[in-house]
Amino acid sequence: MNDNNRLQNIEANLDSFDSAIRKDALDEIAGLITSGAISIPATKPEVNLHFHTFFSFNANAWSPSRVAWESKKYGLAASGIVDFDVLDGMEEFLSSGLTMELPVCASMETRVFVSDYADKVMTSPNEPGITYFMAGGCYKLPCPDSKAGKQLAQMRDMARQRNLLVLGKVNGFLDKVQLDYDTDVVPLTPSGNVTERHMLAAYDAKSRDIFFGDHKSLVSFWADALGLDSDTAEKLVDDEPKFHDMIRNKLMKFGGVGYIAPSKETFPDIEPVIEMIRDMNALPTATWLDGTNPGEQDMPKLLEMLDSKGIVAMNIIPDRNWNIKNPDEKAVKVKNLELAIKAAKDRCFPICVGTEMNKAGLPFVDDFNSPELQPYVADFISGAHFFWGHTLMARFADAGSASPWAESAFGDDRAAKVDFYTRIGREVNHSQASAILGSVDVLSMRTEQVVSILGC
Secondary structure, three states, X not given: OOHHHHHHHHHHHHOOOXXXXXXXXXXXXXXXXXHOOOOOOXXXXXXXXXXXXXXXXOOOOOOHHHHHHXXXXXXXXXXXXXXXXXXXXXXXXXXXXXXXXXXXXXXXXXXEEOHHHOOOOOOOOOOOOEEEEEEEEEOOOOOOOOHHHHHHHHHHHHHHHHHHHHHHXXXXXXXXXXXXXXXXXXXXXXXXXXXXXXXXXXXXXXXXXXXOXXXXXXXXXXXXXXXXXXXXXXXXXXXXXXXHHHHHHHHHOOOOOXXXXXXXXXXXXXHXXXXXHHHOOOEEEEEEOOOOOHHHOOHHHHHHHXXXXXXXXXXXXXXXXXXXXXHHHHHHHHHHHHHHHHHHHXXXXXXXXXXXXXXXOOOOOOOOOOOOOXXXXXXXXXXXXXXXXXXXXXXXXOOOOOOHHHHHHHOOOHHHHHHHHHHHHHHOOHHHHHHHHHHOOHHXXXXXXXXXXXXX
16 A cells, blocks of 8 residues: 555544544554654645534534644644534544644634624624624533533534424425434434534435436426526536535525524524633634625624623634625625724734635635735734634633633733733744643743743
8 A cells, every 4th residue: 555545544534433543543644744754844824713524514524633634734824623503523623733733723603693783684694683603712611510511502402403493394395305313414423413514415315315316307306396497407416515505595594495583492692602601711702704784884883792792802704705706796895804804903803714614615725825815814823823822821721811810910901911822822832832831830820921931
C-alpha cells in the first residue's frame, strides 16, 4: 500500500461513528507528522471557526477529528466547530486541536425567539422574532442536573419534536416515500441529533430505493411532489446540493407542506439560552445574515439591544455576503457587511467567521484574498485569536473571558478584556498553555502576571 492510499484509509477512519477508531486514526496521523512521513504546509492567514460536523450535519460527513486534521493539512491559522443544539463534538474537537497542535474553539448554534423584535424578520427568513444564535467558546459540558444542563437537554428535545412534526407532515404529503424517524434518519448521525438536512438526505435515499432501476418514475415522482416540469426535475435529481435545497424550500421551509411555524414549543426564548451560556462560562454570540431583512437594517440598534441582554461577540458567514453573481445584490450586501462589521467593532464585539460546510458546494474556507474581504481580514484573524485565547484560558485555568476571574480583572472595560484574550490567542500555543497554566494558580494572579509567565 502506498503512502497516499494509507493516508486515505486513515482519513476514512476519522469519520467512523466509533470514537475509539477516530482517536486511533488521529493519533496515527500525528505520529506520521512527527516522523516526517507527512509534511504540513506553513500556516496561512486564514481561519474558519464555523465548521459543522457529523454531530449535526457536515456535507462530507466529517467528524470533529476529521475537521481538525483537514484544518491542519490545509494550514488554517485557527479552526472552530459549530453544531446545532448539541455540544456532542466539543470535547473531541478540543482534544483533537491539542493532538494536531492547532488553535481551536467549539461553539453551538441554535434558533431563539427575541420578543423585542417579535414583529421583525432578522436572520431566519420569513420568521419574525426568530434569530440564529450561538454559544461561542464552549469548553466544558454543564452538569446534567444543573439549570444549564436541563436547558441544553430541553433544546435538544425541542429540536427532535420539531423534526417529528415536520416528518409527519412531509410523509403525509409524499405518500409513496415514507420515512421512519428512528429507522431511516437517526442512524445518519452518531448521537441521534437529527437536522433537516439529515431528513433531506433520507428522503432522497428512500426515493431512490423505492424507484431503483426506474429513473423515469423517480423523476416523475419528484416532479409531481415539487411542482416541476419533467426536464427541470430530470436535471435536479442529479445535482444533490440544488436538489436537497429544492426539497427543503418546497416541503420544509416557509410555505411548504411540512413547515412548522415558530412557537414556545418549537424555539426557546433568547433570555434562558443566554443564561445557560453564561452558566457554562461561554460566550453569548449574535449571528448576522446579510442586512437585508428589517431586523438587521439598523445594526447599531440591534446590537445595542442584544448587548443589553449579554451578547459579547458576533458571527458572520462572509461568503454569502460578497460571493454573489448579481452585481446589484452584491453591492447592497457588501455595503451591509461593512456596516455590520463597523457596528460590531464599535461595541468591541470580536467577530467569528466561517463557511459552515453543512451542504455540498460550500468552500472549505472563505476567500480572504478577495477584494471585498481584504479590509476585514485583520478583524477576522483577531476574532479567531480572541476565541482561541478565551478557550486556552478557560480550558487550562478556568479563567476564560466569561469567568468570574475575568469579570473581576476587567469589570466593564470590554476593550481591555478583548485585547487581553486576543493577545493570549495570538502569542500562546497548546504546549505553553498546558505546561505553564496548569502549574500555577491563575485565579490568584493579576492579568499582567499572566502575560508575564506566558511570555506574551
